[in-house]
Amino acid sequence: MIRVVLAEDQALVLGALSALLSLEGDLGVVGTAGDGEAALAEVRQHRPDVLVTDIEMPRLSGLDLAAQVRTEFPGVRVVIVTTFGRAGYLRRALAVGAAGYLLKDAPAAELADAIRRVHAGGRAIDPVLATGAWGEPDPLTDRERQVLRAAETGQGTAAIAGALGLSEGTVRNYLSEAIGKLGAANRAEAARRAREKGWL
Template sequence: MTRPIRLLLADDQALVRGALAALLDLEPDLEVVAQVGRGDEVVDAARAHAADVALLDVEMPGLDGIQAAAALSASLPACRSLIVTTFGRPGYLRRAMEAGASGFVVKDTPSSQLADAVRRVAAGLRVVDPALAAESLASGVSPLTPRETEVLTVAAGGGSITDIARTLYLSEGTVRNHLSSAIGKTGARNRSEAAAIAAEKGWL
């Protein structure tokens, strides 16, 4: 008999992890071997438990799911990653694939489809939620430069121009220029609206 596909679940909500584990363990060819609540625990747990596929939530402490997928891809390429998230944002999908994730599905995917996605990822295929893939193509690549993204991410947390400049070791004039450019590119009226639009699209 072929050995089951060994799964690692990474989600900061214990209830969600438990529910996913219960559903996936019902499949005879899948076995949940480890669960973690932080993104920075993913690589060590995957290595310790010889996981074949890591199911990663996007929003976790330590590292987010996309950063964890990148870390897995770099440190343990034999373990494939499947992003399973509530946040079906097109920008997240693009960033996840660029980070080395093998798949991206939303949490309300039926359990039979999720199990099938796990099997396909384990077999070396790519799996993407079709509605999200279409939306990602329609919305295109983030128009923000890496520096604009950085400035807008810090701006999203509140704080003055001076605070942002101090945090990023930039001059206040440079911060104003980057914010002005980001506001223009997102079609927003101010920086908080620009940050909200960029976050909604998954660009931050």
């Protein structure tokens, strides 16, 4: 029996995934969670074989969750299931150790097969996304990404500087670099473009 923890913030989707996977004779859903921190608690409690998680979740994103699970439980394999069919997200998911990346509109049988494949040590990546993943590289540094995320929420330079422990001049430099790299007119447009590419 392959033991699975499911993390998904939409209750209907979580229930449907759990019900569908429970129909598979060799898969057992041992825990479910509606946010990233609850999912990490489920992984800590149940030590599943596979974690299936969405990317965008409250309290801890699926990518941050995958990175934390890889650190604490390197034997737990991670499959990302998301609506975000963007190459940038796929590259970031692979960088934090995810072994699978599927879109939510994939057939249920495909998810079950992906879980089996990653449990056996392989990878399961949406083929169309896999082809596009090696196109345009992410130009942002981690710090530029942090500053853009903060700017995306409408925070001013001083607030961003205080939150990240940087000087206001350094924050302005990071924003200027990100805006230039993305060919944007301002910080809001830069954040929007980065989000569309899956780089935030």
